Amino acid sequence: MKTFRKVTSLLLAALMLASLAACGGSSSSGSSGASAPAASSSAPAASGSSAAPAASSSSSASTESTESTEPESDLVVDGVALLLCGAISDMGYNYGAYLGLEKIAEMGYRTNYTENIADTDCENMLRAFSEQDYELILGHGYQWAEPILTIAKEHPEKYYFAYAAAPCDESEIPENACYLQALEYEAAYVCGAVAAKETKTGVVGIVTGAPAAMQVGNINGFREGALSVNPDINVMYVMTGTFTDPAKGKEAALAMIEQDCDVLLHTCDATGTGVIDACNEKGVMVMGYGGDQRELAPDLMATSIVVDTAVGFARQIDRIADGTFGGIDKAGFNTGVVYMAPWGDNVSEETVAFAEQLVEDISSGKVVPTENLVSYE
Amino acid sequence: MGNMSLPAFILAVCTSMFRLSAPLLFASTGEIMSEKAGVSNIGLEGQMIIGAFTSLLVSYETGSVTLGLLAAGVFGALSTLVITYLGVMRKQNQSVVGLMFNILATGLTTYLYRMIYGVSGVAPTIDTIKNIHIPGLSDLPVLGPTVFSQNLLVYLAIALSVAAWYILNKTKLGLCIRAVGENPRAAQAAGLDVIRYRAACMLFTGFMAGIGGAFLVVAINGRFIDDITAGRGYIALAITILAGWNPLTEIAGSMLFGAADALQLRAQTLGFSIPYQAFVMLPYVVVLVSLLLFGRNAPAPRALGMRYEKEGR
Known part of the structure; x- marks a missing residue:
């Protein structure tokens, strides 16, 4: 009886721990709903033309869409990560970002995302992703403005961009960090x-x-x-x-x-x-x-x-390729990062x-x- | 700047006060019951979110809001078994267990929701319950649109608070519950099964918190979103203490918070040049100040949160 109790207690404790991880950490693996692929399968990091049939299980025909980004995926960027403070089920801002990432995955990039990150955990989460095999990391929201400044200095080999206004003067932004400031x-x-x-x-x-x-x-x-x-x-x-x-x-x-x-x-x-x-x-x-x-x-x-995150990502990848990445990137209507949805009948x-x-x-x-x-x- | 006369403004605040306080009212009534029995149930937030999730799931799948509400209560109640087992029977620290439970519940509901409905641009939505119209009463001047035109759950919340007060103070059952929370050893000597009483009170708490969480889905938004309760469980905990563990005072406490929240949202629309933080924190400041003014001398149940050993010292 006593051992039974011990075992149950342990099991319950383990369950709670597991849920802690599920809730705070990268819930991508957990949320494998019909349309929420974890997208962490490893695509061959070779050249763009042979870009792997993207990570998401459903997208098979991906070669045609890689053309536009083909030169970049040559070496510079292969893995792309998206970090969100909200939930991808918010039917708006974070959901849009998630859809953008899916498009990026269809282009043949290796993608991953994590969501529901508390403001205070942003820096740690960025660090964790930096230590993995992702070259381009997007922090989607104003919460990422400061953390990216810190982490970009720690990991000069990676590229970071925040969908946020820069927290400092443009001259103080590290070379590998960029603030995409959609207008x-x-x-x-x-x-x-x-x-x-x-x-x-x-x-x-x-x-x-x-x-x-x-x-x-x-x-x-x-x-x-x-x-x-x-x-x-x-x-x-x-x-x-x-x-x-x-x-x-x-x-x-x-x-x-x-x-x-x-x-x-x-x-x-x-x-x-x-x-x-x-x-x-x-x-x-x-x-x-x-x-x-x-x-x-x-x-x-x-x-x-x-707010079209896919365009935002593609834009940064282009900028990395032609060496203009960094600083504050102001993107308005004319870039396609922001646009008006079709008008209603009302x-x-x-x-x-x-x-x-x-x-x-x-x-x-x-x-x-x-x-x-x-x-x- | 406002397009509204002052009386109309006050009426609007009062009307919305009921809506905003109802979820808190359900949850804190439940919490009073378990704390009176000596269990410090920090898992209120978790029980609320489980209720919110269950109500959406069941209402959406069966098309019946009543079933959804019942299921929310039942699953809210069942979910307390985790805390009861670890915090009461296994004598672990109730605050720690409660906090862990909240994290578990938030993660679990999100996980299950995504597993069942996935992620899309439009989430499964149910029709929210309508406000009632009582012939005669709803047409009264002032009281009609405020007090007599709410949805049924609002009245249920108030009625249950009153009922909880009656049970705690006027019945033998209430006496037993209070005895278990004040002096469990004496209660045991009088032949009460302390653990069983505490477990039963926890079930009631979970039921109430479940309905409170379901209110957000069933009466306000009609859909479930990650972490939809947004900290209301913790506010309900504060109201429990503010009310000095008295369900009648608790009605006033919940209404106070609801009124402050309703007021701040409306005051903002008037365009005063005050930092928005001042508005947003108003409800919390009101609760804190009232806690200072009225909460000091409130007698907490003496055995609250303490582990209970059947035998021994």
Whole structure:
């Protein structure tokens, strides 16, 4: 009996330990759902043309898509890793990044990812991945800005890039680190302008997660865009302080809708799904973030700010190949890293035409939204 | 700047207060019961997230929200067996076991969810339950839209708190539970099976926490997302202490937190130039301050968190 108890205790302890690992560490191996390949199988590191039928089990015909990246995979980059602070099931920002990585895997690169990393673990996780066989590592989000600075110095042989604003002066960034600063605020500007065109009450709103540079930029972009169309418009914002609490996101959106807000943009990942829920409940026009979120509100989704991680990765690989990697890489509409998802039927044709023109004008530099990543008040 | 009159603003805060406090109310009512019996159940967050996951799974697969809720309660309750076994029967440190349990539950629910539904752009979603309309009452001025137009679970949460208060203070069962938590040795001498009482109270806690977690899925979001409870279990723990282990005070405590949260989200929309952190932390500050003001003299169950040896010193 006594041994039985000991054994059970040990087993339970082991179970808990295992779950610790499953929860904190690279959950890629665990989350082998239908569409979540761990993608850690080792592809031959040889040249690009013979690039292995990518890591993910389903993608077999991958040779044709390797062409564009063929020269780079010659030696420089073979393994690509993606590190996320949120969950790939957030149906937005992190999910989009995960899809991007899948595309990269289809091109023949060896890929791996890990998710749900606590802010305080970022540095350790980067170090762990650096010690493995990955040449290019992306930290997707503002949480990675500082850690990448530290780790890039420790591992000069690897390439790092953060999808974030740089935490320091460009001259202080190590050669093997790059900050991909997508100009999301350009897209937020378009959203603001469209919101101002479409609103009937004269009140529009944006729900954000944390005062990170890009989020602040989005608030400012949204506001500037709205004011450019209608100087009397009331632009509300709520900073929820979280990217993972949909219940709070919903409440924030309801608070705005109560105050006559009738077009909402969210830029806060899983919290934002709550914003979409609130809009569905109240029949209010909504704009998504991260990927095309139309499926979450088929009739009410006006558009989404799409961040294309696949393009982001490919861009960095190109830059490594031609030796221009490093520094701050600002990528707007004209690079394809950020773009507007297709417009919904709930947006009037006139507004759609206006918005498309605006996107074109911003890409060509005719309209230049102000970049303000510092203060949103 | 606001497009809203002050009375309308206050009404909106009150309405949303009920929604925001209901999950906390369920969980802390449960927690009071187990702590009264002497078990410090830190695993509240874990039990909530298991409830949230189960409610989605069962509601989505069967199409019945009622079944989903029941299943959430049952699985929440069953999940406490881990803590009961290690923390009560095997006399391990209850805080450590509870914390480990929370990590286990978060990881496990994410794992199972991905295994069953994978990852996609649109997660399985259920229809959330609707607010009720009571003829007459819901049309009252002020009270109608706030108190009498919530969903049924909100009323259930309040009713269960009152019931818990009644059971703890007015029935023999409550006396036994309190005895087990205050002085287990004496309770044992009086013929009570301490372990069994504690295990039963833990089952109740798990049931309540499960429903509390399910509230987020069934009444608010209609879908499950990793870590959807977002720390509400820990808030419920704080409310338990703030309320001095009294279910009636606990109603007030939960409402206070809910009101502070509802207020801060709305205050932000008014565009004051105050750092957002000041708003976001408001509910937590309110709880901390109330804890300082009212929580000091609250008599904790004397045997709370202590290991219980049937025989010996």
